Amino acid sequence: MGNIFLLQVKKLTKHFGGLAAVQNVSFEIRRGEIVSLIGPNGAGKTTIFNLISGVYAPDSGEILLDNENLVGRRPFEVCQKGIGRTFQIMQPFPHMTVLENVMTSGLFGRVPKISMRQAKEETMELCQLVGLGDKQKAFPRNLTVADQKRIEIARALAVKPKLLLLDEVMSGLTPTETGEAIKLVRRLRENGTTIFLIEHVMKVVMNISDRVIVLHHGEKISEGTSTEVANDPKVIEAYLGEHVDESGEASC
Amino acid sequence: MDWPSLFQSIANGILIAGLYAAVTLGLTLVLGVMGIVNFAHGELVMLGAYSTFWLFTLLGIDPMLSIAMSGLILFFIGLPIYRFTIRPILKDPPLNQLLLTLGISIFLQNLAMILWKTDSRSVITSYSGMSLHLEMVHIGLTRLITFLIAVVLTVFLVFFLHKARPGRAMRAVSENNTASWLIGINVQKTYLLAFGVASGLAGASGALVSTIMYTFPMVGFKLSLKAFCILILGGLGNIPGALFGSLILGLTESFVGTYVPEGSGWAEGISFILIMVILIIKPTGLAGTRRE
Amino acid sequence: MNRSFSWKTVILLITLAIFMIFYPKLVDSYFLHLTVAAFLAMIMASSWDILARTGQVSVGQAGLFGIGAYTAALLYQKVHLPPVLGMLAGAIFAMIVAVFLGYLTLRLRGIYFAITTIAFAEALSVIWLMTPGVTGGAMGVSTPPLFNGNREHAYYLILVILALAIFVVWLIEKSRLNFAFTAIRENEEVANVMGINPTRYKVLAFMISAFFTGFAGGFYSHYNTYIIPYEVFGLGISIACLVMPIFGGLYTIAGPIIGTILIKAIEEYLRVTFSYGHQIAYGLILVAVVLFMPEGLLGLWKGRILPFFGRVRQ
Numbered sequence: 001m002g003n004i005f006l007l008q009v010k011k012l013t014k015h016f017g018g019l020a021a022v023q024n025v026s027f028e029i030r031r032g033e034i035v036s037l038i039g040p041n042g043a044g045k046t047t048i049f050n051l052i053s054g055v056y057a058p059d060s061g062e063i064l065l066d067n068e069n070l071v072g073r074r075p076f077e078v079c080q081k082g083i084g085r086t087f088q089i090m091q092p093f094p095h096m097t098v099l100e101n102v103m104t105s106g107l108f109g110r111v112p113k114i115s116m117r118q119a120k121e122e123t124m125e126l127c128q129l130v131g132l133g134d135k136q137k138a139f140p141r142n143l144t145v146a147d148q149k150r151i152e153i154a155r156a157l158a159v160k161p162k163l164l165l166l167d168e169v170m171s172g173l174t175p176t177e178t179g180e181a182i183k184l185v186r187r188l189r190e191n192g193t194t195i196f197l198i199e200h201v202m203k204v205v206m207n208i209s210d211r212v213i214v215l216h217h218g219e220k221i222s223e224g225t226s227t228e229v230a231n232d233p234k235v236i237e238a239y240l241g242e243h244v245d246e247s248g249e250a251s252c
Numbered sequence: 253m254d255w256p257s258l259f260q261s262i263a264n265g266i267l268i269a270g271l272y273a274a275v276t277l278g279l280t281l282v283l284g285v286m287g288i289v290n291f292a293h294g295e296l297v298m299l300g301a302y303s304t305f306w307l308f309t310l311l312g313i314d315p316m317l318s319i320a321m322s323g324l325i326l327f328f329i330g331l332p333i334y335r336f337t338i339r340p341i342l343k344d345p346p347l348n349q350l351l352l353t354l355g356i357s358i359f360l361q362n363l364a365m366i367l368w369k370t371d372s373r374s375v376i377t378s379y380s381g382m383s384l385h386l387e388m389v390h391i392g393l394t395r396l397i398t399f400l401i402a403v404v405l406t407v408f409l410v411f412f413l414h415k416a417r418p419g420r421a422m423r424a425v426s427e428n429n430t431a432s433w434l435i436g437i438n439v440q441k442t443y444l445l446a447f448g449v450a451s452g453l454a455g456a457s458g459a460l461v462s463t464i465m466y467t468f469p470m471v472g473f474k475l476s477l478k479a480f481c482i483l484i485l486g487g488l489g490n491i492p493g494a495l496f497g498s499l500i501l502g503l504t505e506s507f508v509g510t511y512v513p514e515g516s517g518w519a520e521g522i523s524f525i526l527i528m529v530i531l532i533i534k535p536t537g538l539a540g541t542r543r544e
Numbered sequence: 545m546n547r548s549f550s551w552k553t554v555i556l557l558i559t560l561a562i563f564m565i566f567y568p569k570l571v572d573s574y575f576l577h578l579t580v581a582a583f584l585a586m587i588m589a590s591s592w593d594i595l596a597r598t599g600q601v602s603v604g605q606a607g608l609f610g611i612g613a614y615t616a617a618l619l620y621q622k623v624h625l626p627p628v629l630g631m632l633a634g635a636i637f638a639m640i641v642a643v644f645l646g647y648l649t650l651r652l653r654g655i656y657f658a659i660t661t662i663a664f665a666e667a668l669s670v671i672w673l674m675t676p677g678v679t680g681g682a683m684g685v686s687t688p689p690l691f692n693g694n695r696e697h698a699y700y701l702i703l704v705i706l707a708l709a710i711f712v713v714w715l716i717e718k719s720r721l722n723f724a725f726t727a728i729r730e731n732e733e734v735a736n737v738m739g740i741n742p743t744r745y746k747v748l749a750f751m752i753s754a755f756f757t758g759f760a761g762g763f764y765s766h767y768n769t770y771i772i773p774y775e776v777f778g779l780g781i782s783i784a785c786l787v788m789p790i791f792g793g794l795y796t797i798a799g800p801i802i803g804t805i806l807i808k809a810i811e812e813y814l815r816v817t818f819s820y821g822h823q824i825a826y827g828l829i830l831v832a833v834v835l836f837m838p839e840g841l842l843g844l845w846k847g848r849i850l851p852f853f854g855r856v857r858q
Contacts, residue, residue, distance in 0.1 A: 053737055079739040093730040096723075104723045109739030116720060159739055289655050340835055346654045347601055351790065352834040354603065358783055359827025366821035473779065477666060480659050514674060521670030524663040531660050532648045 003067055006031045006194050007052070007163055012061035014051060021047045023218040025061075029163070034185065034195045036205045036226075039215035040238060045198045046088055048215070049165050053085050054078035065163065080111045084161030086152035088168045088198070092140035099123055099136040102154045109159025123158060130154045130184060146177045157188070164188065166197040170204045182208055206230070214238070256388040261510040262503065263389045269502025270399035271464060274457035276479040276494045277409055278450035284489030285426045285446040286342060291353035292333075294476030295360035296451050300326050300458020301467040302364065305373050308462075315375050315463045316397060323456035330451025334444055342443070357473070364469035372466035380463075398460045405456060410491060412449070422446050426489070481523035484530050501526065564703060568696045576695050580767065582808045583702045584760050587709050588781075589788035589800035591756035594713060596786075597722075597795050598746045599729035600650060604661025606781035607668050608638040608754045612761025613776045614672070617685040620766070627690055628701065631762030638758025639751050646747035665777050672773040684772035687765060698767055705763070709756050713797050716752075725749060726795075757785070780823055787826045790833055793842025802841055 007029040014022040022044045029035050037045050050056045052063055054075040063070040070078055084105070092101050099120075106119040106126075114122070127136050130150045140148055149169050156164055166185075170178055178201070185208060189195055199205045205212060205226060212229040214222040216238040222229050229235055279293040303322040307313040313321070337356060341349055382393040412419040421442045424432040433439050465471060478501060483489075486497030505522050509515040568576055588605065595602055612634030619625040619633055649660045672679045679685075691697040716722055724745045727735035732742050765771045775781075784807075792803020807829070814822035837843060 055733065055737065074741075075733075075736040076739050076741045079737055085737060087734065091731055091734050093727055093734075095730060096726060100723065104727050104735070104740075105738035107720045107723055119720075155738065337831060337835065344834075347599075348834050348838065350601065350655050350658055351786075351830055354783075355827045355830025355834065357827070358830065359824055362821040362824035362827060364821075366818050366824065370820055477663065480663075484659075517674045518670070521667050521674075524667035524670065527663040528649075528660055528667065531652055531656055535652050535656065 004030050005064075006033075006066060007196070008062070008064040008067075009048075009052070010062040010064070012048070012051060012063065013059045014047060014056060015059055020218050022051065022058075025215070025218070025220050027213050027220060027223060029194060029196055031194055032189065032192070033210045034189055034197070034208055036209040036212045037196065037198045037215060038200070038202075038205055038212060038229075039221075042217075043215040044218040045215055046167060047218075049085060049167055049198065052078075053083055053165065076108070079105075079109045079159055082159075082162035083165065084109065084156035084159045084163075085165035086149075086156050086167050086169060090145075090148045090152055092148060092151045092155075094139070094141060097137050097139055098127065098132055098143075098151055098154075101140065101151055102126055102158050104158075105155045106158035109161075119158075123154075126154045126157055129187075130157070131180065145172050146174075149173070149181075153184070157193075162194060164193050164195045166195065168198050168200060170199055170201045178204060257510055259388045260390065261506045263391060264395075264509075265503035265506030266499070267391070267395045267399045267502075268464075268506065269498040270402035271457070271460055272475075272478055272482060272502055273495050273498035274402035274405050274453070274460055275475050276482045276498060277406060277457070277491070278453035279479050279483065280489060280491060280494045281409070281422075281446055281450040281453070283483070285422045286338075286443050287489075288338065288342070288349050289346075289353070289480075289483075290338075290450075291350060291476065292356035292360060293450070293454055293479065294472030294474070295357050295364075296326055296330065296454035296472070297458040297461060297475050298364060298467075298469065298472030299329065299360065300455030301462040301465075301471060302368060302373075302458075303455065304459040304462045305375055305467050308375050308377075309373075314377060315459055316401070319401060319456045319459040322459040323452040326455025326458070327448045327452035330448045330454075331444065333451070334447035338447060339440070339443070357476070361469050361473065368469070370469060372468040373462075374466055375462045377463070394463050398464055401460060402457070405453060406491070406495065409449075409453065413491075418442065418445050477527070478523045481527045484527055568699050573695060576699055578808070578812065580695070580699050580702055582804060583699075583706045584763060584767075585784065585788060585808060586801055586804045587702070587706050587756050587760050588785045589792075589804050590709050590713055590797075591753040591760075592785040593789040593794060593796075593800050594716065595746075595749045595753040596789065597716075597725040597729060598742075598749045599654075599732065600746055600750075601654070601658050601786065602661045602750075602753075603658045603779075603782050603786065604663075604665040605753075605757050605785040606777050606779065607661070607665035608642060608757040609761035609764070609781050610665070610668055610672075610773070610776040611641055612638045612758030613765040613771050614679060614685065614761075615758070616762035617687050617765040617771055618679070620687050621680075621685055627687070627762075627766040630766065631759050634762030634765075635755045635759035638754045638761070642750045642754030643747060646750040647743065650746040650750060651743055662779075662782070665779070665782060669773050669777040672777065679773075682772065682774070684770055685765070686770045689769055690763075690766040698763075702763060705756070705759060710797060710801075712752065712756075717797070721745070721748070729795075783823065783826055787829055789840075791829050791840055793840035796842055799840055799842045806841070 005028045010026050012022055012025045013020065025048065037048065039045055047056065051058050052070070054070065054073050054077065058071060065081055065083065068081065070081065073081070093104065096104070102123045103119050106114065106123055107116065124136065127133050130153050132147060132150050132154060135143060135147060140151060153166070153169060170181055173181060182204060185195060209226050211224065212226050213220060214229055214235050221238060222232045222235045275297055278296070279290060282288055282290050300322040303325050304315050304318045307318045307321060308315055333356065337352060341352055379393050384391040384393060384396060413423055414420065421432070421437045424437055425439055425442050429439060461467070461471065461475065482494055482497035482501055485500050486493030501523060504526070505519040508522055509519040512518055567579070571579070588609070592602065592605055615634035615637045616627065616630030619630045620627065625633065645664060649657060652660060673682050675681065676683065724740050727738065727740055728742050728745060736742055761776060764776070788803040788807050789800040790803070791807060792801065793799025810825050811822055814825055833840060
């Protein structure tokens with residue numbers, strides 16, 4: 001377990017039909033890092049998440065978590081190996097309360113399995129942590145967008161992941177909510193979780209990331225600190241034709 | 253090598269495949285255009301068979317002539333079925349659609365039992381027993397006519413979908429709903445018409461069924477399963493696939509009937525076994541899905 | 545989670561139990577028979593609902609029912625296995641078949657799975673008809689009257705099994721299985737990513753469902769003294785299994801029970817009027833439920849009965 005690399009992705013490739021969604025992508029994520037994955041729409045970012053979490057099987061390449069190959073494993077196995085993820089389009093279980101939603105992953109995503117009582121206690125603490133403390137008995141459809149994102153995050157955290165994949169959790173939030181979200185992510189890292197996030201909100205990316213990986217047309221075109229990447233001519237060119245407004249948010 | 257038996261098997265298989273294809277056409281149309289698997293399709297065929305039987309028994313109309321009439325009757329039965337039960341659930345989850353069409357199927361099966369009892373009916377015409385004697389093969393006249401009419405129905409449908417305005421609208425809608433609406437196609441009317449045409453095809457194929465098989469309330473259920481088998485064999489929602497699937501099923505049943513001891517009994521189970529085997533091996537069906 | 549235990553519920557259950565124990569003394573023989581039939585249906589409805597909780601709709605429960613029925617009947621015929629053991633054997637054999645069938649087919653979604661289950665039951669029917677030497681074929685299999693015709697004993701047996709079935713469903717609702725089943729039903733892909741192995745839990749649900757359905761088949765074969773393939777593998781049984789829970793309210797304990805009672809009442813009335821075709825009501829009910837009340841009867845009554853039994857999830 002002395003490996004500084006928690007996640008290693010090597011030459012990952014995935015085609016859909018004839019189209020290459022992800023082409024020969026390689027990168028590493030060190031334990032305790034916060035790394036952002038950015039790129040114009042359609043660059044393949046969510047596909048990378050789907051490949052890592054086992055939803056898709058790659059055509060070729062390797063995915064190593066703590067030196068263990070994840071390729072060929074099904075999503076529930078990947079989860080139990082220590083990866084938790086959120087979904088870009090929020091998908092809470094509609095007929096469960098917030099508490100029950102989060103308990104579900106706590107009960108099944110953890111190895112070894114924990115008791116219902118322990119799951120419930122941990123879930124209540126998690127809800128407090130993400131800011132859903134007083135909404136535990138509510139149903140997701142009655143909650144705001146920000147709260148539904150909190151459910152997604154709490155659900156992903158309930159599996160006590162080594163690696164947390166956050167898919168565009170910042171979009172659609174007010175400035176205050178964004179600030180709270182950033183604080184939460186930092187706190188999670190302090191607690192020992194490694195975080196890999198897909199983001200469009202550039203302000204957040206610059207603010208929070210130790211490193212940034214840039215994807216374009218399914219290929220990695222740049223990698224480095226936020227400043228390095230921001231000044232990389234290849235990155236600027238990829239976003240050219242995209243309107244970058246004052247708020248720092250890249251839009252299509 | 254017993255050539256006559258082989259050729260006879262092949263001939264029988266092809267002939268019955270024609271009937272199966274005719275039965276499956278309407279199901280394919282509805283699935284292709286609006287994405288719904290109509291579990292009650294077999295019952296529409298059954299109603300077509302009964303309609304032909306009664307036209308023949310009560311009015312003396314030859315079954316081959318009443319095909320158009322049965323088709324028309326079922327066309328007009330299909331329209332209100334669509335309007336009042338299918339249209340409301342177009343956007344529902346597939347399981348709801350399954351349960352609804354299943355409900356219609358059960359309703360119609362039992363309605364037939366109440367109205368016409370469970371006895372098997374036959375349509376026996378003056379030419380029912382005749383056959384063509386070729387060199388090594390006997391071809392039943394009724395079966396041959398049925399096959400030819402099935403071909404006519406298929407050709408008619410293909411022409412309709414490619415040349416007629418409403419038919420082309422149906423193809424457009426099956427490809428892309430929103431784009432069709434944007435260019436001015438009335439999607440709802442297209443769906444309505446598609447369901448009507450599919451029901452009409454069911455009725456017409458029911459007329460054919462009445463001449464080859466017994467007519468009884470559950471005949472639709474038996475045919476439904478064959479139609480599902482054909483869909484799964486041939487790819488869902490496309491006509492060439494349905495033809496291909498019909499051939500496979502028809503020939504397999506025929507070969508089993510000829511070469512397996514007591515084969516005619518086992519042949520009945522071929523469609524079930526094929527369904528299970530194919531779905532187990534290839535969950536998306538043999539030719540893949542045109543529409544998920 | 546709702547609180548499972550309130551004193552109100554305990555008292556109600558005890559009263560109900562006492563009533564059920566003395567019930568045979570209160571009704572005539574024909575009504576007792578109707579009750580036995582209703583209990584049998586409740587068992588099948590509840591067990592169908594167990595699989596439905598994972599989002600899989602089986603239209604082929606008759607396959608499992610028939611396997612249970614024939615296992616019991618044939619074992620009696622060949623080796624004189626006592627009826628209750630035969631029913632148990634039927635349940636276990638149905639369960640084993642369900643495991644194999646389940647692993648092969650439960651990864652199929654929605655309609656495909658439903659079609660496969662129909663094909664399964666029909667295939668069994670054909671196999672049975674074509675192997676009269678082993679299975680009795682179209683002529684069927686007879687067994688002597690259950691418990692020598694003592695309907696009361698039959699009643700108590702089926703009552704115990706029904707209570708067991710309800711208890712099992714209650715246990716499922718209290719356990720983590722409920723989370724797994726609901727998650728799979730509501731969003732299988734997300735459930736998978738959350739660490740739930742969908743196939744494993746679906747097969748588990750199918751197994752439990754098959755056990756009770758198989759037992760019901762075994763019971764039926766002895767109680768009815770005569771079974772034929774057309775009947776026990778027939779579509780009518782598969783449809784009955786699903787109409788009752790859908791009508792009463794899915795994914796609940798009370799729903800399948802209430803649905804069964806009402807449907808049996810309707811059916812009894814119709815059976816007197818039409819000798820065939822009384823299942824026409826099933827068709828109408830299915831259509832009506834999907835169009836007008838997708839939550840079933842319990843959904844309609846949500847606001848009123850429920851405070852007594854505790855909160856229900858919408």
